[in-house]
Amino acid sequence: MTVAAGIGYALLALGPSLSLFVAVISKKPFLILTVLSSTLLWLISLIVLSGVWRAFLPLKSTAWWPFAILIITSVGFQEGLRILFWKVYKRLEDLLDAFADRVSKPRLFLTDKMQIALAGGLGHGMAHAVFFCLSLLTPAFGPATFYVDSCSQLPFFLVSAIISLALVTIHTFSMVIAFNGYAEGNKVDQFFVPGVHLVAGMVTLANLASGGCIIGIPLLYFMAILTLMHCGKMVWRRLTEDRSRQGRS
Amino acid sequence: MDQNSKPRSVLQSLGEEIIRIIVPVSLCMFLVVILVTVLNTSSSTSVTSIATMAYSETDSDSSWNKFKGALLNALVFVAVVTAVTFILVLLFYLRLTKFLKLYMGFSACLVLGFMGGEIALFLIDNFSVPVDCVTFAVVLFNFTVVGVLAVFMSKMAILITQGYLVIIGVLVAYWFTLLPEWTTWVLLVAMALYDLAAVLLPGGPLKLLVELAMSRDEDIPALVYEARPVTYDDSGLRSGVAQRRLWRERRAVGSNSGENLNSGSNTNSNVGSVLDSNPTPGTVLSVGSGQHATSLVNVEEGRVVGGDTELSVPLIDRRLNVQVNVREEAMSSDSLALEGIGLGSSGAIKLGLGDFIFYSVLVGRAAMYDFMTVYACYLAIIAGLGITLMLLALYQKALPALPVSVLLGVLFYFLTRFFLEVFVVQCSLNLLMF
Numbered sequence: 001m002t003v004a005a006g007i008g009y010a011l012l013a014l015g016p017s018l019s020l021f022v023a024v025i026s027k028k029p030f031l032i033l034t035v036l037s038s039t040l041l042w043l044i045s046l047i048v049l050s051g052v053w054r055a056f057l058p059l060k061s062t063a064w065w066p067f068a069i070l071i072i073t074s075v076g077f078q079e080g081l082r083i084l085f086w087k088v089y090k091r092l093e094d095l096l097d098a099f100a101d102r103v104s105k106p107r108l109f110l111t112d113k114m115q116i117a118l119a120g121g122l123g124h125g126m127a128h129a130v131f132f133c134l135s136l137l138t139p140a141f142g143p144a145t146f147y148v149d150s151c152s153q154l155p156f157f158l159v160s161a162i163i164s165l166a167l168v169t170i171h172t173f174s175m176v177i178a179f180n181g182y183a184e185g186n187k188v189d190q191f192f193v194p195g196v197h198l199v200a201g202m203v204t205l206a207n208l209a210s211g212g213c214i215i216g217i218p219l220l221y222f223m224a225i226l227t228l229m230h231c232g233k234m235v236w237r238r239l240t241e242d243r244s245r246q247g248r249s
Numbered sequence: 250m251d252q253n254s255k256p257r258s259v260l261q262s263l264g265e266e267i268i269r270i271i272v273p274v275s276l277c278m279f280l281v282v283i284l285v286t287v288l289n290t291s292s293s294t295s296v297t298s299i300a301t302m303a304y305s306e307t308d309s310d311s312s313w314n315k316f317k318g319a320l321l322n323a324l325v326f327v328a329v330v331t332a333v334t335f336i337l338v339l340l341f342y343l344r345l346t347k348f349l350k351l352y353m354g355f356s357a358c359l360v361l362g363f364m365g366g367e368i369a370l371f372l373i374d375n376f377s378v379p380v381d382c383v384t385f386a387v388v389l390f391n392f393t394v395v396g397v398l399a400v401f402m403s404k405m406a407i408l409i410t411q412g413y414l415v416i417i418g419v420l421v422a423y424w425f426t427l428l429p430e431w432t433t434w435v436l437l438v439a440m441a442l443y444d445l446a447a448v449l450l451p452g453g454p455l456k457l458l459v460e461l462a463m464s465r466d467e468d469i470p471a472l473v474y475e476a477r478p479v480t481y482d483d484s485g486l487r488s489g490v491a492q493r494r495l496w497r498e499r500r501a502v503g504s505n506s507g508e509n510l511n512s513g514s515n516t517n518s519n520v521g522s523v524l525d526s527n528p529t530p531g532t533v534l535s536v537g538s539g540q541h542a543t544s545l546v547n548v549e550e551g552r553v554v555g556g557d558t559e560l561s562v563p564l565i566d567r568r569l570n571v572q573v574n575v576r577e578e579a580m581s582s583d584s585l586a587l588e589g590i591g592l593g594s595s596g597a598i599k600l601g602l603g604d605f606i607f608y609s610v611l612v613g614r615a616a617m618y619d620f621m622t623v624y625a626c627y628l629a630i631i632a633g634l635g636i637t638l639m640l641l642a643l644y645q646k647a648l649p650a651l652p653v654s655v656l657l658g659v660l661f662y663f664l665t666r667f668f669l670e671v672f673v674v675q676c677s678l679n680l681l682m683f
Contacts, residue, residue, distance in 0.1 A: 029268040030260050033635070036271075040628045047625075047664050050672030058675050067681055074683050100259040112260045131673055132682050135621035151680060163682050200683070207680035216680075 006141035009157045013129045013164040017122055017172070024115065031119040038085065038123030039130075045081050046131060049074050064208050071201040079194040082175070085120065086182050110242045113183075114176060114235065121175025125168035133164035151213035162217060163204065166224040170200055173231040180234055189234065196227055267638055269476035270598050271631060273415050274608060278630070280419045281609040282616045282623055285426055288371050289617065319431035323439035330440075334447065334454040341461055341469070349470040350401065357400045357417060357472070362393040364420045400472060407477060414474045418602055422609035426617070433614050434659065440607060441655040448649040459647050474605065478597040598638070604650040611658045621673065622665045629661035630654045 011018070025031040050057075052073075059066050097107045137157060139146060145155045174193040181189025200223045206216035310318070340349055366389050373380060399405045399413040426433070447453040462469045608630050615622035633654030641648050676682060 028260050029262070029264040032268055032271075033264050036628070036631055037635075040632050043625060043628055043661075046672070047661075047669050050668040051664070053672055054668050057671050067679065070676070071681065071683050078683070096259060096263075103259065105257070105259045108260065109258055112258050115260070128682070130624050131621060131669075132677055135619065135624060135673070136677055138620055148678060148680065156678075159680060160677060160682075163680065167682055197683070201681075204681050204683070213680060 002143070003141050005145075005157075006137055009137055009140055009161045010134055012158075012161040013133045013168065014126065016165070017126050017129065017168055020118075020122060020172070025119055025122065028115070031115060034116055034119040035123040035126065038120040039127040041081065041085060042078075042124045042127035043131070045078050046127075049077055062208075064205055067208065068202065068205060071205065072198070075194070075198045075201045079197060082178055082193070083182075086179060089116065089120070089179065110238060113179070114238075117176045117179035118172065120179075121172040124175060125171035128171055129164045129168050132167075133160050136160065150207060150210050154213075159213060159217075163207075163220060166217070166220045167200065169224040170196060170227050173227050177227070177231050177234060180238065192230065196223055199223060266476060266598055267635065270474075270600055270638070271634065273411060273474060273476075274600070274605060274634065275627070275631070277415050277418045277422070277605045278609050278612040278627060280415075281422045281426070281613040284368070284419070284423050285613045285616045288368075288375060315431045316435070319429075319435040322432045323435040326436055327439050327443045330443065331447070331454065334458075338454050338458050338461070341458060346467075346470055353470055353472060354397050354401050357413075358393055358397045360417050360420055361396040361413075362389065364424055365389065365392065365416070368420060368423060411474065414472060414602060415605070417472065418474075418605035418609060422606045422613060425606065425610040426613040430614070430617075433610065437607060437611055437655050438659060441652040444649040444651040448647060455647075455649075472602040473599050474602060475599045476597045598641075600650060604654075607651055608654060608658070611655060611662070615658075615662050618662075618666060619670065621670055622662050625661045625665040625669065626658045629657040633657045 021035070025035060053070065056066070059070075093108060093113070100107050140157045145157065147154075148156045148159075151159050174196060177189050178193040180186070181193070200220055203216055203219045203223065206212040206219070337349070369385070369389065372378070373385075395409070396413045396416070399410045400417075403410075428436070444455075447455040448459075450456065458469060611630065612623055612626050615626040633656075634650065636653050637648060637650050
């Protein structure tokens with residue numbers, strides 16, 4: 001609608017990520033590099049997916065099942081890439097520990113590892129917000145606005161910003177949960193993350209129906225809050241365990 | 250162990266030098282994108298320059314004609330650049346460095362004064378800024394003079410020098426984005442290939458220039474962006490913020506006498522030619538660990554004491570390893586710009602201004618299509634830069650910074666434009682996100 005509105009939509013989608021970035025990540029250059037590389041990884045996964053699906057797009061049918069297949073394949077591919085990311089991270093962790101030994105500094109703390117996981121998740125989240133929300137915001141800086149039929153109560157930009165906010169939260173914190181799950185071998189965490197991602201993707205299918213976003217968006221936020229709480233509990237548990245272990249030794 | 254603060258983990262300062270190069274590159278690209286979007290006129294103002302000498306693109310030509318014309322343009326441009334680079338090598342060989350420095354200052358003056366003035370006029374026109382001619386002339390004149398001094402003298406505050414180099418990059422890059430579309434893309438790819446050839450092939454002009462400079466242990470007079478060298482300090486007395494320490498005497502324990510610093514063990518045993526060796530306590534020795542981590546810059550001798558050697562990229566014979574490439578301005582006058590990546594005498598990473606310019610041209614051109622391509626190309630260029638830096642640490646010689654980034658950037662641009670955009674727009678408009 002105007003420059004102010006455009007910036008408002010952008011901040012709506014990216015505001016918490018930006019504050020997280022400034023507060024936690026910008027202090028450590030390595031984390032900035034982690035954010036950039038995980039953003040790049042997400043972009044590459046998106047390009048591969050779009051390359052595969054290009055032949056079938058634009059989907060002209062109004063039935064919901066082609067979209068469901070789209071989402072399932074996309075989420076599956078991205079979760080597979082998350083495992084790859086984890087393997088690369090393990091190798092990186094070994095390299096960093098060896099390096100720390102060589103320069104006589106302490107090895108990576110638990111908080112360091114969690115911060116790297118957080119940075120990775122933030123990269124994924126920012127990539128999502130940038131490509132799904134911000135790149136379409138260019139018309140919002142102009143004098144008019146745009147409505148979609150299926151969700152006609154709010155301008156399109158506002159709806160997409162709200163959805164992006166929820167998904168950014170899910171991406172950011174599920175990476176922490178996932179890395180922790182792989183590190184501890186915790187099956188619950190390992191299946192929690194793909195499950196939440198898939199459910200979140202499927203929930204947005206509700207937006208296809210007219211007026212569906214009234215159900216879809218609150219459900220999405222429910223998933224986001226669930227992720228947040230699970231992550232919080234897990235982090236708290238790990239930190240107290242670690243502290244008690246350090247106190248004992 | 251220290252009760253007051255946790256011991257600093259290795260994560261605190263790792264990768265800082267890379268960030269110090271990525272930030273100005275990102276800033277330059279960001280400014281060019283802003284300029285392009287703000288000043289974007291639907292009818293492209295056709296710029297006649299050396300780059301469009303052979304063929305000027307019109308909308309009515311077929312794709313094949315456009316491609317042929319663009320190829321011709323790019324070949325002409327690369328030929329001119331090669332010729333001028335060889336002239337530069339000749340001048341450097343004949344030790345006419347005074348002339349080269351004067352020429353550098355002259356081209357900086359042209360860019361800042363004329364190009365900067367024209368772009369300022371565009372902006373004033375666009376935003377209807379109320380300013381009169383006299384004020385404008387005085388401000389522009391001052392701006393230009395300070396810029397030329399910043400480029401000439403190395404004693405200027407480093408932030409000003411870096412700022413002016415970024416501004417010069419932004420201005421030249423903006424002018425390049427005014428070229429027609431096909432010409433720009435083919436030109437970018439051609440310059441990337443030329444850069445690869447000029448630096449790595451045995452007869453390449455840039456390779457000759459670097460070898461000349463190394464054998465004489467001299468600076469190449471050219472426009473180069475040098476990131477601030479990073480100092481690591483473990484004493485806890487400082488905040489660990491890196492400072493460019495000029496005019497300090499050497500007071501480190503363990504100095505380098507020209508050897509490669511990659512010892513890996515306690516570097517304070519590396520006593521080379523230690524001067525008045527009073528290890529200033531507190532600033533040099535660290536607590537608890539037997540290794541100090543201070544690197545000082547001794548400006549007079551250009552020698553570096555690298556402390557934390559794993560964290561700083563090791564020097565190569567203490568000399569510069571930069572490569573030069575000459576760029577033609579869009580206004581058909583020469584400007585001396587340095588391109589390529591190398592290590593400065595203080596161990597800081599140096600990136601030539603030509604790289605800044607061509608990265609920004611790529612992103613600016615992507616901005617003329619859509620913002621999605623801008624983000625994709627930005628990530629591709631940063632990835633290319635990271636890969637080039639890793640190769641630099643691996644091979645430890647001057648490397649061309651253009652090829653990897655530009656080729657990745659062009660690839661991502663076309664992939665995004667033809668594949669990603671349809672996918673994302675289709676998903677987003679139906680409010681399907683994952």
